[in-house]
Amino acid sequence: MTAPALTERVREELRRRIPLTWLPQPAPAHLRGTWREARPGRIEDSLAAALDRPTGGWQVAGASADVPADRSLVRTLLGREIVLWRDTDGSLLAGPGSCPHLGALLDRCDVVGGQVLCRWHGMPLGRHTTPQWARWEAHDDGVLIWVRLPESAPEDAPTERPVLPVRPDPSASIAAVVAMPATCEPRDIIANRLDPWHGAWLHPYAFSHLAVDEEASSNDRLVLDVAFRLGSRVGVPVRADFTTPDRQSIVMTILEGEGAGSVVETHASALTAPGAHPARTMMTEATIATSPRVGFQLARHLSRVVTAGMRATARQLWVDDLAYAERTYTLRRRADG
């Protein structure tokens, strides 16, 4: 093998093993404005297409890990207190969050034999008790927990299961979930994500070299190339798309580059009752990362540290993005008088 061929071979091997690319961060003065491409009408059209997609009545209530086998959890969705707990086979159950005896909140109660034991006087509440307490459909998809509430989407026909996007194989991936509330409606959270053009401007610490591929994009799908920043000098370039499986969810899938097949699911669940103002919404984001790299396989064994790191990054991004969503909500409320 000639010297140049060998050098190229070594370079190629390095590129294959190390996904980092020498990609200095552009200074603000040299960063190209994206406001012409981020047309309000374009974002509104994508949002209208997303809002047309039914949820089947399902709302994300948190992470699977939030509900252990022996403890209940109360979450408020659509202004309703909901207790979540596990049956003897581990399946998720859901019912009203207020005890029928004297109204105690059924949060952090002991769960024994698939029954919630109320903390105040020990009333057992389960699938076979009187009263029967598992009133609503609940589903644990292995990463997130869901509840189907009758009032959550009166316009949609209820479905057996929530609409789940394609995820990487759980045995070869790491999942991390972040949840943060905001004063806005679910649609504002979706609208923020349907504006990828803000990425390099609002989050220069996380993204650069962002370009939407208009040819490949439509109102139903946004395709873009972007570099995830790992400091000011290096980045990880990827190609990704955004799709909205239902009106309260938006999914980013890495199509090419490091972590291809990984997904970031963002779900928006209304905390307040329909029509309540100010509206409050919980943003729950699940990052399900996969990579064939040896380093990544090792990282799986350190998954607690890795998932804590993933959560910290997502949290920083979402502080900015939720401020954006809250601003959108404020402006819409102002325009509506």
Ligand code: FES
């Ligand atoms: S309030 Fe629950 S048992 Fe009394």
Ligand SMILES: [Fe+2]
């Ligand atoms: Fe953002």
